[in-house]
Amino acid sequence: MTRKQLQLIALTGSVGLLLGALAFEYIGGLAPCALCIWQRWPHVMALLGAGGLALSNPVFPIIGALGTAGSGGIGVYHTGVERGWWPGPSSCSAGGNLTGLTPEELLAQIMAAPVVRCDEVPWEMLGLSMASWNALASFSLAALWLLSLRLRAQ
Secondary structure (H helix, E strand, O other): OOHHHHHHHHHHHHHHHHHHHHHHHHOOOOOOOHHHHHHHHHHHHHHHHHHHHHOOOOHHHHHHHHHHHHHHHHHHHHHHHHHOOOOOOOOOOOOOOOOOOOHHHHHHHHHHOOOOOOOOOOOEEOOEEHHHHHHHHHHHHHHHHHHHHHOOOO
């Protein structure tokens, strides 16, 4: 396998993950939480790795690897929030201190809260949530990007 083929597979993987997320959202009706959106942006960054397909500069595969690894890291964090291993952002997770709030402040906080919570699993397969699957796929794609650096350019 050549460097460009491996990079094309990694690039296609990021595109596939982004399209899959959009399909779950727009076709499946599963609205994303804030952490779900955060996991998408590093894949957009990984798309910059496509420059490696045209140029032999190793910076592009490194960008691809960093982007996909970043999404994987956010996926691990999101999985931990879903499983209750650690607290998530207060903007999309349960909890928070409500003592001392006036009724108006409480109502304002409720009205500003997102509809989709980060600490609930809306879909899972084989016991893993979408965040967990994204982490596994993203780290695999990062490995492909890095492996491509070890191959001869062809």
